[in-house]
Amino acid sequence: MRHTFLLLLTCFHFAVYAQEEHEKLEGNLNSSANEVAPVLSADGQTLYFVRQYHPQNVGGVTDPGDIWYSDLQADGQWGVAIHGGKTINNRFYNGVIGFADERTAYVHGHYLDRNKQPTTQGVSTTSGQKNQWNTPQAVKIPYFYTKSKHQSGSLHASSQIMLTALQSYDSRGAEDLYVLFRQNDGSWSEPKNIGNDINTEYQEMTPFLAPDGKTLFFASNGYEGFGSRDIFMSVRLDESWRSWSNPKNLGASVNTPGTELYYNIPKNGDFAYLSSTQNSDGMADIVKVRINPEEEMLAEADSTLDIPEEEPIVITPSVVETFTEPEPEVIEEVPEEEPETLMATIQGKVLNEKAQQPLNAELVVRSVRNDTTLVETIQTDAQGTFSVSLPLNDNYELSIVAEGFIRQRDKLLLAETTEASTLERNYQLTPIEVGSTVNLENVLFDRGTADMLPGSGERLDEVVEFLGENPEVAIEVGGHTDNRGRADLNIKLSSQRAEAVREYLIQQGANAEQITAKGYGGTQPLSSNAIEEERRKNRRVTFMIVRK
Structure with a gap:
């Protein structure tokens, strides 16, 4: 019903x-x-x-x-x-x-x-x-x-x-x-x-x-x-x-x-x-x-809307006695138990994306609200596994770092979780070697143009950081479309988008000599172009390491 x-x-x-x-x-x-x-x-x-x-x-x-x-x-x-x-x-x-x-x-x-x-x-x-x-x-x-x-x-x-x-x-x-x-x-x-x-x-x-x-x-x-x-x-x-x-x-x-x-x-x-x-x-x-x-x-506006009200802090004033009472019986005060802090356990594995083998990696957890390092270092074991418990009253950013691999970041959204739980997170790091390719998720463009949408900069700023940490590395920014429309126009549009990303990286401080750009149109699909959900996967921006 x-x-x-x-x-x-x-x-x-x-x-x-x-x-x-x-x-x-x-x-x-x-x-x-x-x-x-x-x-x-x-x-x-x-x-x-x-x-x-x-x-x-x-x-x-x-x-x-x-x-x-x-x-x-x-x-x-x-x-x-x-x-x-x-x-x-x-x-x-x-x-x-x-x-x-x-x-x-x-x-x-x-x-x-x-x-x-x-x-x-x-x-x-x-x-x-x-x-x-x-x-x-x-x-x-x-x-x-x-x-x-x-x-x-x-x-x-x-x-x-x-x-x-x-x-x-x-x-x-x-x-x-x-x-x-x-x-x-x-x-x-x-x-x-x-x-x-x-x-x-x-x-x-x-x-x-x-x-x-x-x-x-x-x-x-x-x-x-x-x-x-x-x-x-x-x-x-x-x-x-x-x-x-x-x-x-x-x-x-x-x-x-x-x-x-x-x-x-x-x-x-x-x-x-x-x-x-x-x-x-x-x-x-x-x-x-x-x-x-x-x-x-x-x-007309609905005046009956349920507006959540934050609980006020209530302070009860002490009562001042003005007369003499017999001395009361001494009763030992039992301290109230502090409420238990609910925790979430985050566990998983870190693997080499190419070889599918366990990695010796470090994970750093940062409190998003307070912008402070909550746990300095979590080390994976010989099997590449890790485990960490975090309070549920905050959201966190997790950085996964391994020598010779591209750093990866993840968001842990725990602030609205109300029950203790165990979450599985598995990560595959891309090796820093010629031919390795990274898909730049959330780098998006206005349809049919090379105008980047707001929010694309966060992922690209990580690329700037990577290039700064690895000055010997050179990358090729690749633009990709689905297969709809004329192939020559798709190549042109994807080239314009790749060049727009390159220009952004340079504007944010990356060394121009480390970056080239190329458009591939719809020639390198990740999946079928039969339905919109699959076509969306093919519309992407990548970077490939071309020199180490």
């Missing part, structure tokens, strides 16, 4: 958010620059958005994004876009997350005097409107951290829930979606990963929680779609915020061969707003699509 109910709930919500084909905004809002991240004001009369790489931004044409706005005109068109001013804009990325009320906005990032780059990441709040704002003040959010340059998120209509995209401690790959809750004292909880029902090893970004508090819209390139990144929809199935219905592509009426991001439904609005590169005036434009809510509850 429960499964039947969830199925009906899912179908109901998907039917509610029916939409027609999106259309361009009438007026002068869009330009030849990149317009993204639309957020409508509470009264529906002003549309705030991010304009990227525009000469009138604070940082000029290299500025990754300033907040602009446009007013709705009497004829229904949008007026000329106006810069939001230097109080809320600097030479870094600036964007509106959402409005807590008519004059209070949450914005991306932290702000410092004299346009200095912030040393911490996160969210700020400011009051004002249009181009008149007070100086944004940092919002303290514990463990708010992302490795990605991309920033996106939204504030729920209730102002009590925030969704954000982070490549953080426990992310599954590139950006994952996280939820934060406003506490009774006004503070915000730490970001909570919403789980594997939504998040993939690829990018999930630009999340938006509909006013009903259950229907989630987000962009992803981790599911089958029409273009580079598509908009998907999923329904929250319980109060854990980790159980979601199977994500559903919004279809050809919203998604195109281009890129769709930032799907946003204003309070009591008739239209959803999003950004799209399809048929745009320049890079991306803001477009709209009519929505047809079938129930009044979907047009």
Whole structure:
């Protein structure tokens, strides 16, 4: 019966958010620059958005994004876009997350005097409107951290829930979606990963929680779609915020061969707003699509949402007696037993990838939250096996090192584990010798281009480190595609991607003389090209050792 109910709930919500084909905004809002991240004001009369790489931004044409706005005109068109001013804009990325009320906005990032780059990441709040704002003040959010340059998120209509995209401690790959809750004292909880029902090893970004508090819209390139990144929809199935219905592509009426991001439904609005590169005036434009809510509850914020509250620290004051009592009987106090620290045992083997023989390797465990070495060295035995026990209240990075082999790293996501357990982890290290090839997972590109997606740098930074530690080594960066399309164009695209990776490595400090680049197109598949899951394995970037 429960499964039947969830199925009906899912179908109901998907039917509610029916939409027609999106259309361009009438007026002068869009330009030849990149317009993204639309957020409508509470009264529906002003549309705030991010304009990227525009000469009138604070940082000029290299500025990754300033907040602009446009007013709705009497004829229904949008007026000329106006810069939001230097109080809320600097030479870094600036964007509106959402409005807590008519004059209070949450914005991306932290702000410092004299346009200095912030040393911490996160969210700020400011009051004002249009181009008149007070100086944004940092919002303290514990463990708010992302490795990605991309920033996106939204504030729920209730102002009590925030969704954000982070490549953080426990992310599954590139950006994952996280939820934060406003506490009774006004503070915000730490970001909570919403789980594997939504998040993939690829990018999930630009999340938006509909006013009903259950229907989630987000962009992803981790599911089958029409273009580079598509908009998907999923329904929250319980109060854990980790159980979601199977994500559903919004279809050809919203998604195109281009890129769709930032799907946003204003309070009591008739239209959803999003950004799209399809048929745009320049890079991306803001477009709209009519929505047809079938129930009044979907047009207003749900005030009955279950917002988890962090337990406060309660201090009970001692009672001061003002009269004399007989001396009490002495009762020996029995100290309370400290709660047992739950542990996970990580065990496995380290092998030579080529010879499939045990390796004498060292493993170093680092606490991700505290960025400290927790266990200095774990040594494998003669059979290449190891074992280590770790507390469950943290996430960890494991480095596997053996002389003459390429270092390998792994993430141990234990913070949300609630029961002691034993996990098996087996590793195969690639020998540093001519001909050895390494697949650079999570180095991803916008579909059909040589533009690397955010999050690709983490894996490539490890290659820079490897080349610095081994100056005698030279590598060839290889680009690979699947076999769809013309072979000559695949060779050209894969060559461009390989060269883009080479340029990144050099920019990060690698010696240019150690790196060459070559595109192989679809000539070296890892598996069949019959289905998308197999084709995805063939679209990859590798490096091969060509000199030692």
